[in-house]
Amino acid sequence: MKIVTVFLCLFFIISPNTFGQKSESLDSNCVILESLEIQKLFKTYSNVHERKINVFKIQLFHHESRSYTWKKKLKYEKLYPNKKVDFFYDSPYFKVTTEYFTTKISAQQKMDSIQTIFPNCFIIEQSIPLKEF
Numbered sequence: 001m002k003i004v005t006v007f008l009c010l011f012f013i014i015s016p017n018t019f020g021q022k023s024e025s026l027d028s029n030c031v032i033l034e035s036l037e038i039q040k041l042f043k044t045y046s047n048v049h050e051r052k053i054n055v056f057k058i059q060l061f062h063h064e065s066r067s068y069t070w071k072k073k074l075k076y077e078k079l080y081p082n083k084k085v086d087f088f089y090d091s092p093y094f095k096v097t098t099e100y101f102t103t104k105i106s107a108q109q110k111m112d113s114i115q116t117i118f119p120n121c122f123i124i125e126q127s128i129p130l131k132e133f
Contacts, residue, residue: 051130055100056107060085060118062093069094072118079117097124 061072066089073087073096084099101107107123114121 052127053130054125054127055102056104057086057100057124057126058098058107058111058114058121059124060096060098060114060121062090062095064093066094069096072096075117076114079114100128 060076061069063069063072070087073085076083076085076096076098086095086097088095088097098110101110104123104125111121111123
């Protein structure tokens with residue numbers, strides 16, 4: 001049994017050195033060709049994904065109670081079923097916000113129409129990545 005154990009240990013110590021590739025052979029056989037068009041595409045892709053846009057949202061409600069805030073979210077979804085509503089926690093409050101608006105005027109018009117239902121709503125401005133919009 002001891003002989004088998006010693007043999008296995010020697011095998012595992014020696015085998016990586018004998019079966020491994022040498023670094024010299026990797027460097028000498030590999031040539032990478034880069035096209036200027038590919039570089040332009042990567043640069044354009046990076047610029048688009050790094051660009052940010054200013055948008056407006058309406059914060060409908062905020063409260064410390066999760067369930068109370070969730071009810072306000074459901075109330076808005078019932079009034080506007082096709083519109084996106086965000087529900088999130090921003091310490092110490094749970095918050096409900098509407099979809100994005102590109103202009104403050106359009107956000108103000110929407111806020112005026114829901115002011116009676118959500119009297120404490122207000123407009124917030126955010127800067128978000130273009131790909132998220």
